[in-house]
Amino acid sequence: LFQVNGHNPGSDGQARESLREDLQKFLGGEVLLHQLDDLTKVNPVTLETVLRCLQARYMADTFYTNAGCTLVALNPFKPVLHLYSPELMREYHAAPQPQKLKPHVFTVGEQTYRNVKSLIEPVNQSIVVSGESGAGKTWTSRCLMKFYAVVATSPASWESHKIAERIEQRILNSNPVMEAFGNACTLRNNNSSRFGKFIQLQLNRTQQMVGAAVQTYLLEKTRVVCQAFSERNFHIFYQICKGASEDERLQWHLPEGAAFSWLPNPEKSLEEDCFEVTREAMLHLGIDTPTQNNIFKVLAGLLHLGNIQFAPSEDEAQPCQPMDDAKCSVRMAASLLGLQEDVLLKTVLIRTIRAGRQQQVFRKPCPRAECDTRRDCLAKLIYARLFDWLVSVINSSICADTNSWTAFIGLLDVYGFESFPDNSLEQLCINYANEKLQLEACGLVETIHISAAGFPIRVSHQNFVERYKLLRRLRPHTSSGPHSPYPAKGLPEWCPHAKEATLEPLLQDILHTLPFLTQTKATPGDLAEAMPTPVHCGRTKVFMTDSMLELLECGRAQVLEQCARCIQSGWRRHRQRKQERQRRAAVLIQAAIRSWLTRKRIQRLHAAATVIKRMWQKWRIRMACLAAEELDDVEEKHLSQAPGSLSTSPLQTRLLEAVIRLWPLGLVLTNTTMGVGSFQRKLVVWACLQLPRGSPSNYTVQIAQQDQAGVTSIRAMPQGSIKFHCKKSPLRYADICPEPSPYSLG
Incomplete structure (x- = not known):
């Protein structure tokens, strides 16, 4: 605290006196506390000043306040008009810089959505909604689901809008069912979630919501058989007892005014005891009426199972027997659960032991206390299996195909932490989980301290290296010369842990690029005055300012742009070369085909000419013979003065x-x-x-x-x-006039 505020007193007394003066001075202007929309502006930062500021904003009906990278939400415990309207959702979604608007849960939702949308490789985002029981965590998660159902749709695609509406409706229909089976009335909250819930909103490559999935953990199944003083069991037990019709009461053996040991405070009426809303929501999720009747029969059987009391056995070798007034409950519980009475009693009263190499089975009667424990364990197991089955039905209704989504936005609705005189194992585990989350994200006052010191951004070493390792491409190759903007070895001087040996070499390389980034972003006139923006490296995290984060993101975008250009140029060059090779291959193929066709044509013409020539010669000889036969009085004189010689007249x-x-x-x-x-x-x-x-x-x-x-x-x-x-000529075409020859008459 003194480091942040610049105090360096010589003694503890002086420090307390100075802090008291600062508190009085700050609290003296209480009328202005409601205008502080960020708790980092509180000075001095103490638990008292933070709570006074939140109280002032709550009295002014302002329920959201920034605390650095954390949003503090207060439960108004009353309906607030237009605080979650669709118009306000679109306003935060369309704002160029939503963080400059008034603090709201939509600011966190929009920033998360833009983080998924702006990244080249999909990186899943999650929002942790943590707080005490009754703080409004479930309501905040519901508002975020509505926000994503509005903004994560394509405005130009009606089909995408209908899909988002269908998913939103099914998610919202799952809330009454899960709240009926998983919420209960506690001392601090009438509708306290007694289980943890992680909702996975699934997005495709265009950042449109295509489905969702629900994962639950740490259901407080102990509440089925044991409730604290003035608390109640899960809502669904009271709903079936108050909202069942006469026929359903007869079918489920729930007479009017019946008393059940596992159903305390039945006279207390709550808004959540609405049976028709739960049944209608189950119908929308695909759970038909016969299946609902079977579910409610199991729940009624659990209530009758809780009324079974056992009388101690006088002989340890003999099992305990149910009391006389509990025999009817045994019969009804067995009938509703679909079991036989003897099987149900044998399961509760007798313990089966397998021992030895031969796995011999021994049956040992249980004492009364163990019988009660076995009965409670059976009830808790049945209820937990029923709850898991409902979650699987909800997921099958709203979950998208694995190949249709690439990233998700997670909403972690943390089990509200509470402290009772007697805490169950589930409550102990969830309190421990909340403490771990608080330590991981730092406490509220610690977060304000860090943000007020000018370092609201904190990133773990692993995430910092994974996201900004691309910046090493921007570092000049000649970085070890005498004119280097940073030393060749070690970290920059402005890093407080420059000589820390625990820092990874890759992290050191990234930090070496920061002075170069600062100089490249500075104007030529301010180059001499350009100083690196402070970055502080802790043992596990890197702390930085908003300007440093913006500088890193700009450098990362520059590297990604260079890589994109390199990829584009390489692809275009490859495509051009491929087209050129294809063009040359096409020309070669065309030339070969044309050459082949020409050769084949010449061969056909040559063959045809040979045939015509041969036939013409045969025909000419035949005509000559016919003409010689038609000549009359032509004497041929053969003179053979010498062998092979022929003498004729001219x-x-x-x-x-x-x-x-x-x-x-x-x-x-x-x-x-x-x-x-x-x-x-x-x-x-x-x-x-x-x-x-x-x-x-x-x-x-x-x-x-x-x-x-x-x-x-x-x-x-x-x-x-x-x-x-x-006379008649024997020639076939002798009586047909041919075309006159242009050269026969020369």
Whole structure:
């Protein structure tokens, strides 16, 4: 305290006197205490000044106060209009800096949601709601669930909004059921949660709520069989006794005005004794009416089980027997629990022991006290199993598929710590858990001290290293030179534990980058005056200011941006190279395919040309033979003066060449009756026979009558004239006029 306030007295008396003066001076301005929205502004920071400030704000109907990184909430014990309205939720969600608004539980919820949303890799966030029994922890958790159901939805997607509404409704429907089976009336709170609850709100990659899961622990099942003075059992026992109909009372053996030893203070009426609300909530969770009847039969059986009293046995070898007035309770309890009477009594009255290598079974009758204990243990076990089954049903109704969510926001509704003259094991464990949480997060006054000293942010070494180890990329490579902004070895001088050997080397490397970050963020004019923002390293935590946290986050964002750019450039380069390789491969494949297609086409054309050539040669030879057979009076003289030699006249040689080469064309054109004139026919004949070019008058061409079909014969006269004799030609297409050849008439 004196370190924070700058006091360094010489003696304890002077310190007390100075502190008393500071307290009187601070409390003298009490009218301004309600305006202090952060307890770090309280000076001096003592338990008295903190409580006076909270009291002043409570009287001004201001129920939320900041204490550094902690939010202090006060239970107003009355409805406050518009304190948790949807409009206020959207206002905190849309604010650029929610921490600058008035302190509210929505500020913590929004900051947690943004922590999940701003991180590249999903990091789960949790909110610890701790406090004394009756402080309003369950109500605060319920308000946070409503807040996330409003903000963790997509405004553009109606389907996402409907899913969030459905999840919110099922979560809210689970509250009446869990409160009925897990809450009870205590001396300090009429609706005290007698179990711990961790609610996991599941978010997908777009930070939309897709499901939830509930995990319970440390149920105070001892309350089923034992209640403190002026306290009650769980609410559900009173609900079934007060809210059951006449038929249900007969079915569950709960007559009007019946007394049960495990149901103290039944005359006390509470708002939570609403049986219809619980039944309707169970219907919304998928628990149908027959299943509900079975659940309530088990609860009624537990009440009858508590009325069973045993008479001590005179012989230790004989088991105890239930009293006369308890035999009816035994019969009803066995009927409601679905057991046989002898089985139920044997379970309670006789202990089974297995001993020896052969695992022999021995049955030993229990004394009266042990019978009562075994009866209580049976009741607690049945109730705990029933409560766990209800939690599993709730989870199956609201939990999302494992592959559909990537991160979660946890709400830890801590079991309220209390201190009684006789504390149960569950209460002892939960008090210990609360103390551990308080030590982990520091106490309220210690938190205010640290925040008032200028170090409201505290992060463990492990979390600090995991989050900011990327900052080592920003450190220059030449850091050990004489002009280095920090020494090559050891931590910066402004770190109080610079020579602490317990600090990890990785943490030291991160702290070495802080001066470089400070200089890079400073303007050129202020470069000489730029000083590192203080950071204090404790044994297990790193303490820093808000400006230091902002500087670290900016440096981390810069490194992540550089990494993102590197990844983007590498990916684009890889994609460009891949596209280029694909383009080259496509061109190569296209060239190969086109070459193959061209070769195949040329091969087909070559084969077709060969076939055509062969057929044409066969056809030409055949036509030449037919034309030779049609020639009349053509004498072929074979002169064989020498072996292999042939001598013919020039006219015969010319006629033979004409017949062999172009005889079919000339034959067709000469036989054509239409489309070619007489003069053209003569030209065709001259061209076909390749007669000597001279005056046409030297040759005489005689043509048969037009009504005669075909050519009979051709005679070559000695004087050079030719006579045609027409008859039917054996050629297939001899009577069809072909297209005139452009070069045959040259």
